Amino acid sequence: METLILTTSKEDIDKAAEILRNGGLVAFPTETVYGLGANALDPDAVKRVYLAKGRPSDNPMIVHIGEKEGLAELTDMMTRDMELLMEAIWPGPMTMVVPAKDIVPRVTTGGLDTVAVRMPSDETARQLIIRSGVPIAAPSANLSGHPSPTTYRHCIDDLMGRVDAIICGEDCQVGIESTVIDMTGGDGKPPVILRPGIVTAERISQVLGKEVSLDPSLLKRPEIDKDTGNPVTGQDFRPRSPGMKYKHYAPQAEMTIFRGPHEAVLRTIGKRQAELEARGLKVAVITYSDSEQETAARQFFARLRECDKDGTDVILASALKEEGVGFSVMNRMFKSAGYNIEEVKEEKMKIAIASDHGGFGLKENIREYFAEKHPEIEMKDLGTYNEESVDYPLFGKLCGETVVTGAADLGIVCCGTGIGISIAANKVKGVRCALVTSVEMAHLAKEHNNANVLALGGRTTRPEAAFEMIEEWLTTEFAGGRHQRRTDLLDNM
Ligand code: TXA
Ligand code: MG
Numbered sequence: 001m002e003t004l005i006l007t008t009s010k011e012d013i014d015k016a017a018e019i020l021r022n023g024g025l026v027a028f029p030t031e032t033v034y035g036l037g038a039n040a041l042d043p044d045a046v047k048r049v050y051l052a053k054g055r056p057s058d059n060p061m062i063v064h065i066g067e068k069e070g071l072a073e074l075t076d077m078m079t080r081d082m083e084l085l086m087e088a089i090w091p092g093p094m095t096m097v098v099p100a101k102d103i104v105p106r107v108t109t110g111g112l113d114t115v116a117v118r119m120p121s122d123e124t125a126r127q128l129i130i131r132s133g134v135p136i137a138a139p140s141a142n143l144s145g146h147p148s149p150t151t152y153r154h155c156i157d158d159l160m161g162r163v164d165a166i167i168c169g170e171d172c173q174v175g176i177e178s179t180v181i182d183m184t185g186g187d188g189k190p191p192v193i194l195r196p197g198i199v200t201a202e203r204i205s206q207v208l209g210k211e212v213s214l215d216p217s218l219l220k221r222p223e224i225d226k227d228t229g230n231p232v233t234g235q236d237f238r239p240r241s242p243g244m245k246y247k248h249y250a251p252q253a254e255m256t257i258f259r260g261p262h263e264a265v266l267r268t269i270g271k272r273q274a275e276l277e278a279r280g281l282k283v284a285v286i287t288y289s290d291s292e293q294e295t296a297a298r299q300f301f302a303r304l305r306e307c308d309k310d311g312t313d314v315i316l317a318s319a320l321k322e323e324g325v326g327f328s329v330m331n332r333m334f335k336s337a338g339y340n341i342e343e344v345k346e347e348k349m350k351i352a353i354a355s356d357h358g359g360f361g362l363k364e365n366i367r368e369y370f371a372e373k374h375p376e377i378e379m380k381d382l383g384t385y386n387e388e389s390v391d392y393p394l395f396g397k398l399c400g401e402t403v404v405t406g407a408a409d410l411g412i413v414c415c416g417t418g419i420g421i422s423i424a425a426n427k428v429k430g431v432r433c434a435l436v437t438s439v440e441m442a443h444l445a446k447e448h449n450n451a452n453v454l455a456l457g458g459r460t461t462r463p464e465a466a467f468e469m470i471e472e473w474l475t476t477e478f479a480g481g482r483h484q485r486r487t488d489l490l491d492n493m
Contacts, residue, residue, distance in 0.1 A: 029169030035138030060110030066129035175298035259319035260344030352408035359414025396424025404430035422455035
């Protein structure tokens with residue numbers, strides 16, 4: 001089939017409207033995602049949409065109208081809640097499921113006796129619908145299973161040769177599909193959100209002045225069938241919106257979502273990326289902070305498609321808080337990743353501390369100081385645990401080994417003067433232990449030597465002075481440069 005490439009000019013929209021009237025298929029922009037339109041009242045046209053997309057035929061279409069008055073053609077239902085929502089949100093990214101009149105072919109509704117209706121705000125979309133003179137059934141204009149298209153180029157990639165025309169409009173501003181709300185319960189019942197979108201549950205609640213509920217399937221993690229990638233529909237997962245039961249938005253790359261405190265997630269993703277790249281894999285990272293929910297919504301599908309285009313092997317993504325628009329983005333992200341989620345725990349910084357009997361008192365003072373001043377840091381007390389005489393080399397070595405194996409990030413060692421235990425720690429390859437007796441030395445121990453273990457004398461340094469030195473060492477940055485060359489030499493001795 002030859003696919004006409006059209007602009008958003010008046011003449012081109014007229015051409016597209018003509019195609020729709022004659023039972024053809026037209027991909028067109030909306031504010032959410034591009035839609036693949038057909039005359040909703042023409043069963044043959046609608047069947048062609050299923051074919052062009054490769055879409056299961058029990059997955060019903062959203063019927064788009066150009067004016068609010070168009071709703072009455074499709075349903076007999078009109079409630080106060082519907083009026084309030086239409087008034088507040090239409091034209092816009094919200095779809096209402098209502099009982100269908102007989103005029104709506106059952107192929108359009110996937111065999112259901114309800115119909116999903118939406119009035120888009122995008123001007124091209126509205127003009128197209130109005131000029132075609134019929135309601136327009138339009139699923140997202142992607143091949144079934146692919147991420148929804150948010151630019152006309154995505155439509156060209158998926159549908160060239162499969163549809164009659166593609167209207168090349170602007171990139172979609174919202175980026176995720178409309179919020180689908182089941183209104184069939186009437187005013188007596190809370191409306192049910194079947195698919196979350198940019199119009200959040202909070203917003204709908206606010207408009208209606210009452211609670212709305214979420215379809216339970218939105219809160220569950222379905223079991224995924226290994227062969228098809230589709231969620232297994234059983235007792236626990238039986239979505240009311242048929243489309244929610246199919247594999248969706250899947251990129252070709254393997255995708256993992258990391259969930260947890262944002263900073264810790266970013267660190268984990270960074271490490272994982274380095275490991276995978278070292279193995280020669282092409283890695284893409286998709287991270288948004290919780291203040292970027294709308295941006296995440298707008299860009300997410302396009303990012304997935306870029307990954308497909310440039311042959312990405314692995315996608316590492318950070319989860320957003322599942323609140324407001326974040327909930328809606330995560331609804332898509334979980335599906336894209338086939339619910340492949342890794343929980344990331346807050347990684348506390350760990351400091352190992354060890355002493356002999358001569359440093360025991362100072363070690364205990366330092367531990368108390370950290371417990372009070374730095375609860376965010378985890379102290380690993382390696383002993384000694386009382387004032388009985390012990391041999392400092394053993395404790396110096398133990399602390400050094402704890403640091404170089406990564407079981408702790410840094411170490412502190414104490415003996416009577418700090419001298420003996422620092423010598424012991426420095427015998428461990430990779431340890432750069434500095435014995436310090438002033439704040440200035442503590443500063444330089446980090447700035448120049450990047451000391452990973454600090455040694456202090458229990459009989460030569462007062463606890464308060466020791467605390468100041470430790471603070472200075474922790475907060476000073478290593479200078480790098482020529483100092484890096486020297487610490488590298490040290491580490492390789
Ligand atoms: O933003 C959008 O809604 C886009 C643009 C093009 O308007 N359209 C879109 O359509 O996302 P589609 O077909 O990709 O998704 C329609 C969703 C599916 O999850 C489907 O199961 C649900 O709406 N749906 C349609 N009719 C329904 C009905 N009668 N009852 C329950 N869910 C219905
Ligand atoms: Mg879709």
